[in-house]
Amino acid sequence: MSPELNDDRTEVADSSVATVEVAPGDVVAQHVVELKQSTARRIGTGCAIIGLGLVAAVVLGSSAGSSSTTFDLNSNSSGVTVPRFSVPGVGVIVACGVVIMLLGAAQLVRGFSKRTLRWVGIGAGILFLIAFLTWAGTEGKQSVQVGSLLYQTLFLATPLILGSMAGVMCEKTGVINVAIEGQMLFGAFAGALFGTIASSWIGLVAAVVVGGLVGALLAVFAIKFTVNQVILGVVINAFALGLTGYLYDAVMANDGNGTNQPTVFSPIKIPLLGDIPVVGSLLFNQTIITYLMYAIVIVIDVMLLRSRWGLRTRAVGEHPKAADTVGINVLRLRYQNVIVGGGIAGLAGAALTIGSVGQFNKNMTSGQGFIALAALIFGRWTPRGALGASLFFGFASALPVALSLLATPVKIDSNLLAMLPYLATIFAVAGLVGRVRAPAADGEPYVKGD
Structure with a gap:
């Protein structure tokens, strides 16, 4: 089977290969046969989906207000707007719940x-989300700002997406990168410092370079000295937290105007594309860092599956000894990928300063590097999966802000809303324990000649 077909998204537990034996010289046909789910898993998943539908139809439906819900699809930066529209609140909530229950019953x-x-x-998740947003707006006092919610989702997800792409670069080649948090923190500091001293563009380059240097530090200790990669990542994170905190006190705290006041990148509107209603202002009226994020995701996804580098990277991540026997320089490829991954994580840190608030603050990453690592796992170590997972976590971070502006039928405690992105991370990763497989050589040091 070709490498393109036998990629990481095909799991042995859920498929088998049937081979038809023929006479010598004839073509051997191979067919992937999907195995049937176990009864316990089928029943458990079906009951979970039905339970989600019951929550939507019964809990949300019974506690909803009596007014209709108005949706606004326009973001704050919309050039071309679309009219708002209203839907019957309870009717939409119950209908979504019933459809979810039907899907669960079929399962x-x-x-x-x-x-x-x-x-x-x-x-089912999208239907539940529609039911929940409809429920939130059934008091009828404010419209549900869907466009602004989606814009904020992409804004908050951008550093997570870049961080998860850094993880893809490292872990596809067999090196665990727990140090994404520290690389992002160094990148945020360098972006703010050099963005103030020179310009935002210099700050952007400095963030990538500093992130790459931290990636090189990770690579040397993980590859050359074969240090336990998880412990090494934790140490680098602690080092980043301590050093950036010290430099902030020593350099920025006493001269904030001269060292910690960078110019934030302004959104760049792409002609024609930026004028498309709803999605135009969402996708094509963004900062340069977001556009770089688009390019990085596309390049990594295409190159991993369609290039010689991608084939070698996957081979090194799955079976480095076999890759070495066919002439691939395993250690050099790992060095290259880990350093590039560090640079991407540094860019993610720059998104938090010169791409967002401007100023650097101590520990401003606040665990986003770990959420990016969770997105990598949730996305099954694939660029597309990590992208979707990062958007999910970005939405979980944006939703509390949107809900705080609405008079929901039942008041939700602000502390619970603040916990939402972290709870989503825990439940998402915990639900995948034992169901996803990292690259086979992930975290395993390789010594040439073993």
């Missing part, structure tokens, strides 16, 4: 294939 009775079940789960 319970006959079960979906694994590929179909993923889309069913995504569909």
Whole structure:
């Protein structure tokens, strides 16, 4: 089977290869046969989906207000707007809950294939989200600002997406990068400092370079000295927290105007594309860092599956000894990928300063590097999966802000809202324990000649 077909998204537990034996010289046909779900898993997943539908239909439906819900799809930066529209609150909530329960019943009775079940789960989640947002606006006092919510989601997800891409670069080649948090923190500091002293563009370059240097530090200790990579990542994070805190007190605290007042990148509107209603201002009226994020995701996704570098990276991450025997320089490739990954994480840190608030503050990453690492795991170590997971976590961070502006039928405590992105991270990763597989050589040091 070709490497393009046998990529990391094919799991042995859920498929098998049937080989047809023929006469010598004839073509051997191979077919991937998807195995049926176990009864326990089918029943458990079906009951979970039905439970989600019951929460939507019964809990949200019974506690909703009596007014209709008004949705506004325009973001704050919209050039071309679309009219607001209203929907019957309770009717939409109950309808979404019923559809979710029907999907759960179908899973319970006959079960979906694994590929179909993923889309069913995504569909059920989207329906529940629609029901929840409809419920939040049934008091009728404010419209639900969907466009602004989506804009804020992409804004908050950008550093997470870049951080998870840094993880993809490292872990696809067999090096665990727990130090994403520290690399982001160094990048944020360098972006603010050099962005103030020189310019925002110099700050952007400095953030990437400093992140790459921290990546090189990780690479040397993990690859050359074969230090335990998880412990090494934790140490680098502690080092970044301490050093940036010290430099902030020594350099920035006493001269904030001269060292910690960078100019923030302004959004750049792409002609024509930026004028598309709803999605135009969302996707094509962004800062240069967001556009770089688009490019990085596309390049990594295409190169991993369609280039010689991608094939070698996956080979080194799965079986470095076999890759070495066919002439691939395992250690050099790992050095290259880890350093580039560090540079991408540094860019993620720059998104927090010169791409966002401007000023640097102590520990301003606040665990976002770890959330990016969780997005990598949730996304099954693939660029597309990590992108989707990062958007999910970005939405979980943006939702509390949107809810705080609405008079919801039942008041939600602000502390619970603040916990939402971290709770989403815990539940998302915990639900995948034992169900996803990292690259086989991930975290395993390789010594040439072993």
